[in-house]
Structures are given as C-alpha cells and as structure tokens.
Amino acid sequence: MEFEERIRERIRAIPRGKVATYAQIAALAGNPRGARQVARVLHSCSGTAGLPWHRVINSRGGISLKRGRGFEDQKRLLAGEGVRVGRGGRVGLDEFQWQPGSVPSKGAKDFLKALESLGLRRRRRTRGHPS
DNA sequence: CCTATGACAGACA
DNA sequence: GTGTCTGCCATAG
Numbered sequence: 001m002e003f004e005e006r007i008r009e010r011i012r013a014i015p016r017g018k019v020a021t022y023a024q025i026a027a028l029a030g031n032p033r034g035a036r037q038v039a040r041v042l043h044s045c046s047g048t049a050g051l052p053w054h055r056v057i058n059s060r061g062g063i064s065l066k067r068g069r070g071f072e073d074q075k076r077l078l079a080g081e082g083v084r085v086g087r088g089g090r091v092g093l094d095e096f097q098w099q100p101g102s103v104p105s106k107g108a109k110d111f112l113k114a115l116e117s118l119g120l121r122r123r124r125r126t127r128g129h130p131s
Numbered sequence: 132c133c134t135a136t137g138a139c140a141g142a143c144a
Numbered sequence: 145g146t147g148t149c150t151g152c153c154a155t156a157g
Contacts, residue, residue: 003154022139035139037154042138056138064138074138 063089
C-alpha cells in the first residue's frame with residue numbers, strides 16, 4: 001500500500017509536457033523492478049483525480065493502452081500539452097522524457113536505483129533461450 | 132502458505 | 145522493425 005502511495009506521488013510530480021516510463025516511476029518510488037505495480041495502480045486509477053496518468057508510457061516510448069480502450073484519450077491529452085505523439089502512439093523519449101533534477105535519495109540505495117531508471121545501470125539477468 | 136493479476140521490461144530470434 | 149518468451153513483484157483473495 002505504501003509503495004503504491006509513493007508511485008502516485010511520483011506520477012503527480014511529472015511536469016506538464018513531459019512523460020515518464022513505468023520503470024522510471026517505479027525506480028523513483030523505490031523499486032526499480034516495480035513497473036508492473038505501476039501498471040496496476042494506473043489500471044484502477046478511477047477515483048484518483050488530479051493524477052496525470054497520461055504522462056506515463058512504456059519503455060519503448062509508446063502508449064500502452066489499446067485503440068478504443070483509452071489510447072485516443074491519452075494521445076489527445078499528451079498532444080494537448082505539447083507532446084508530439086506519432087503514429088502508433090510513439091513519443092520521442094529523448095525529447096520528452098522527464099529528467100528529475102534532484103533525486104529524493106533516502107540513501108545510496110535509492111540513488112543507484114535512480115541510475116537504473118536513467119538507463120545507466122541496466123544489468124539484468126540473462127536468460128538462455130528455448131528452442 | 133498458495134494462486135492470479137497487472138496500461139511492464141528486456142532478451143532473443 | 146516484429147513476435148514471443150521469461151523475469152519480475154506488490155496486492156488481493
């Protein structure tokens with residue numbers, strides 16, 4: 001419950017005209033691997049007025065909602081604040097991704113997590129592929 | 132304890 | 145670029 005609260009705080013902190021990825025929000029909220037929890041929060045965000053849910057997109061720089069199920073709304077809201085949304089809901093992360101000036105850093109741990117969110121510490125488990 | 136869920140992310144082919 | 149598979153983890157029941 002607490003984690004989801006922090007997620008909402010971070011989403012509220014995204015400035016107009018900028019976007020953040022699910023993983024970025026999760027990392028800033030304290031859990032770099034919590035992207036799916038961000039998804040859960042937004043999935044049931046009715047009742048959470050004032051939450052700029054439309055500024056959260058996926059790591060590929062695209063809108064995750066499907067056509068006819070919110071996609072158009074999100075696209076319009078973003079365009080309304082100056083974010084260019086291209087075909088297929090693509091947004092240029094290089095141009096529009098939110099870069100938080102200061103990190104909350106409740107310790108060195110959070111700082112490292114923030115680094116991961118910036119793609120500077122990707123490091124993930126490899127997987128061996130099934131044929 | 133268990134299983135299911137989720138607007139995800141990354142690694143492959 | 146696309147498609148598929150796996151890793152992930154807090155929450156709810």
